[in-house]
Amino acid sequence: MHIPDGYLSPSTCAVLYAGAGVGWYEALRRIRHTLNARMVPLISVFAAFSFVLMMFNLPLPGGTTGHALGVTIAAIVIGPAGAILSISIAIAIQALFFGDGGITTLGANCFNMAIIGSLAAYASYRMIAAGAAIGSRRRLVAAAMAGYLATNLAAFITAVEFGIQPLLFRDARGVPLYAPYTLGVAIPAMMIGHLAVAGIAEGALAAGVVAYLQVADPSLLQNTSGLEPASEHPPAPRQPLRKLWITVALLLLLTPLGVLAAGRAWGEWSAAEFSSAEGRSRITASSQRQPAPPNAPTGLQRLSTLWTAPIPDYAPRFVKSPSLGYLLSGMFGVGLVASLSLAVQSYLQRRRSTGQAT
Amino acid sequence: MTRNRALGSTLVGLTRALAHALVSEQVARERGFLQSLDPRVRVAGLLAMVLAVTLSHRISVVLALFGVAVLIALFSRVSLYTLATRVWLAVLLFTGVIALPAVFLTPGNTILTIGGGSLRVTSQGVTAALLLISRVETAVTFTTLLVLCTSWMHVLKALRAFHIPQEVVMMLAMTHRYIFLLAETASQMFESRQSRTVGVLDGPTQRHMTARTAGVLLSRSVELSNEVFLVMQSRGFRGDAKVLSEFRMRAWDYLGLIAFLVAGSFAVWMGRS
Numbered sequence: 287m288h289i290p291d292g293y294l295s296p297s298t299c300a301v302l303y304a305g306a307g308v309g310w311y312e313a314l315r316r317i318r319h320t321l322n323a324r325m326v327p328l329i330s331v332f333a334a335f336s337f338v339l340m341m342f343n344l345p346l347p348g349g350t351t352g353h354a355l356g357v358t359i360a361a362i363v364i365g366p367a368g369a370i371l372s373i374s375i376a377i378a379i380q381a382l383f384f385g386d387g388g389i390t391t392l393g394a395n396c397f398n399m400a401i402i403g404s405l406a407a408y409a410s411y412r413m414i415a416a417g418a419a420i421g422s423r424r425r426l427v428a429a430a431m432a433g434y435l436a437t438n439l440a441a442f443i444t445a446v447e448f449g450i451q452p453l454l455f456r457d458a459r460g461v462p463l464y465a466p467y468t469l470g471v472a473i474p475a476m477m478i479g480h481l482a483v484a485g486i487a488e489g490a491l492a493a494g495v496v497a498y499l500q501v502a503d504p505s506l507l508q509n510t511s512g513l514e515p516a517s518e519h520p521p522a523p524r525q526p527l528r529k530l531w532i533t534v535a536l537l538l539l540l541t542p543l544g545v546l547a548a549g550r551a552w553g554e555w556s557a558a559e560f561s562s563a564e565g566r567s568r569i570t571a572s573s574q575r576q577p578a579p580p581n582a583p584t585g586l587q588r589l590s591t592l593w594t595a596p597i598p599d600y601a602p603r604f605v606k607s608p609s610l611g612y613l614l615s616g617m618f619g620v621g622l623v624a625s626l627s628l629a630v631q632s633y634l635q636r637r638r639s640t641g642q643a644t
Numbered sequence: 645m646t647r648n649r650a651l652g653s654t655l656v657g658l659t660r661a662l663a664h665a666l667v668s669e670q671v672a673r674e675r676g677f678l679q680s681l682d683p684r685v686r687v688a689g690l691l692a693m694v695l696a697v698t699l700s701h702r703i704s705v706v707l708a709l710f711g712v713a714v715l716i717a718l719f720s721r722v723s724l725y726t727l728a729t730r731v732w733l734a735v736l737l738f739t740g741v742i743a744l745p746a747v748f749l750t751p752g753n754t755i756l757t758i759g760g761g762s763l764r765v766t767s768q769g770v771t772a773a774l775l776l777i778s779r780v781e782t783a784v785t786f787t788t789l790l791v792l793c794t795s796w797m798h799v800l801k802a803l804r805a806f807h808i809p810q811e812v813v814m815m816l817a818m819t820h821r822y823i824f825l826l827a828e829t830a831s832q833m834f835e836s837r838q839s840r841t842v843g844v845l846d847g848p849t850q851r852h853m854t855a856r857t858a859g860v861l862l863s864r865s866v867e868l869s870n871e872v873f874l875v876m877q878s879r880g881f882r883g884d885a886k887v888l889s890e891f892r893m894r895a896w897d898y899l900g901l902i903a904f905l906v907a908g909s910f911a912v913w914m915g916r917s
Contacts, residue, residue: 290735291783292776296698314809324873326811330818331826331869335862337819338826341657342854359862375812375819383668383796383820385731385788389691390698452750459752459768463701466746466772494855495862503863 287355287444287484288380288395291388293465294447295455302447303393306374309401313370320367329368333375336360340376342491353484355440357403358411358433358492363499365510366408373400394447398440407436407492412512420504420511429496433489438480445469445476538616557582659831667726672795676720682897683798684805689904690790696908697783700915703771706778709911713785720793731788732781739780743773796820801891822868826861833857 294302317325339356356376360369374396380386387395415428449469452462467475499506559565560582569578581587600615601608672679678686693709700706717727752768794802800817804810837853845853 290739290780291694291787292698292779296695299698314811326814326818327872327876328866328869330815331822331865331872333815333819334822334826335865337823338830338861339858341827342830342858359858363862363866371815375815378816379819379823381787382799382816383791385784385791388783389694389787390783457701459771460750461752461768461771461775462746462750463772463775466743466750466769466776471745471749490851491855491858494852495859498856498859499862502859506862506866 287399287441287480288377288387289391289398289444289447291390293388293451294391294394295451295464296390298447298451298454298464299390299394302391302397306393306397306401309370309397310374313367316367317371328364329371329375332360332364332368333372333379336372337376337379339491340380354433354488354491355399355403355437355484356491357399357440358407358429358436358488359495361404361408361436362411362429362432362492362496362510363506366404369404369408370400373404394444398444398447402443403436403440406439407432408510410435412510416512420507420513421500425500425507425511426493426497430489430493433492434485437485437488438477441476441480441484442473445473448472448476534620538613538620557587668792669795671722671792672798674721674793676722676793677716678720678789678793680896681900682891682893683794683802684891684893685897685901685904686790686794687799687802687806689901690786692904692908693786694783696911696915697779697786699912700779701775702915703775703778705911705915706775706782710778710782710785712907713782713789717785717789720789722789722792726792727785727788731784735781735784736777739777743776746773746776805891818872822865825868826865829864830857830861833860 317329336356336359339359340353342354355373357369357373360372364372377387377395377400378392381389381392381395411428411432413428414431415422415425418424418428446469448465448467449472451464452466452468455463457463465472496507556565559569560578566578570576597615597618601611602614605611605614678690681689693712697706697709700709714724717724747765747769748763750766750769750772752766754764755767755770756765757763758765790799797817800813803816804813834857837857
């Protein structure tokens, strides 16, 4: 994924340097705020670790081997800001000292791997592992998925950068001046290898390292776990959700505004609207003057009869006023969602306490 | 080594990285054209040449810049054999494989048909492939000359002249130092594991072993960073780095800088499409 000099136009490189610059600035600002003097040794040693990790050759199913980016482990252990800086420094040393990856494309390589990779790995890890205990299996799945997704997203962005070159930079004869393949060729060519090999290598290594840390050094997984560190003191009582409930109540009071909105949302037509002249003119008006098809699509016709809503169009049959009907529907919906959430939360809490007891 | 392929290739990669760094330090100590210039001029001049290569749209101009790169290599006592094996052949194989299909896939004027007309070679495709290969070869040659002829500490000091934040330069310096320490540690871990291994390890076992090695290395890295921080703190480090600068620009350095800038600008002018 390291783009050498010459594949991207200078203007693409400049834009990606600017994009990477924003990421570096924000990461540096955040890490200075949290680490201060400790930042330099931590980021440096972690950059060195990531560099060495990139050289590890991991055997994969099917007899092939792959290299990991190391970005997922960095994001899981020191967070996205630290990962952005340490992976960027590792990439800069690869380019400036080992000649691996270009200098004009350094911004692009850092943007794709360090910034996009770190953010994607961190977000997907946190999302999949949300609330899971440090030693849980879910964290392994989350690390593997985060590695796979981060690598493939970074590869996809790289492929797009390659693919736009011939569209934007050609000479008078139509000769592509930089990477010669359009998006239709660049994306599959780049993605096949990453979907089949590199993503699996990154995911497998991340999951393997997390499995090791769960047993040997779980404190390293604490920082980005989103869980409170274990403490001898009892946790402070949780803040009541009063502000949230007030906001929900205000929004509920505003729901009758929906009655004032004219027309219907694009694509939310019923099958009956295709057969009435008024409905067809509404569809045409909301579709940039594209005429509506003569009949409702057969799939829509068939599936629209499968389920009849108890309160169609947010208008309960027993209420005459549309505004009051809207408000009651909103209250009913909020109540239903809140009850379901409470039921799921109580079920998960019961399961967790049963698991801890055993 | 061949039986446990992944283990062996990781070891080879780590050893090669260490050996590679030694070659660079040796060439940087030679007395040659690039080595005689101030490191700031070397960094700025060679980066200007790389930029000129990427801005040139004509193969003839890119090839002329390639000739300049070869001349600089000769005058800087850089072995052409080293360049050929380390750069030219590797780039030709890597970029060649990428560029070859462009010969057939780029739409344009057909100059040759192969396979009963199923494959058409276009003039635009051939030009695009040659331009890509020659540009990458030339740019990577200039970058390699910079890497080979400038010691890492000089590159870092030169970067400070370009207003790169002091903390970043300090992190680059420290990272470079710890790469060798961690690479050696990893190499020793793999070596010791391999020396205790009898027979062939299956894929999952090798995978677990590699992940465990990475985990151990991670724990050691975090410990190391804590120790380094304490050492820095005990010597008075409070987050601000202060480094001595000993560079002095001479007339020869100014002349070199002007030569690079003029050559780069002329190439960009000549290489317009």
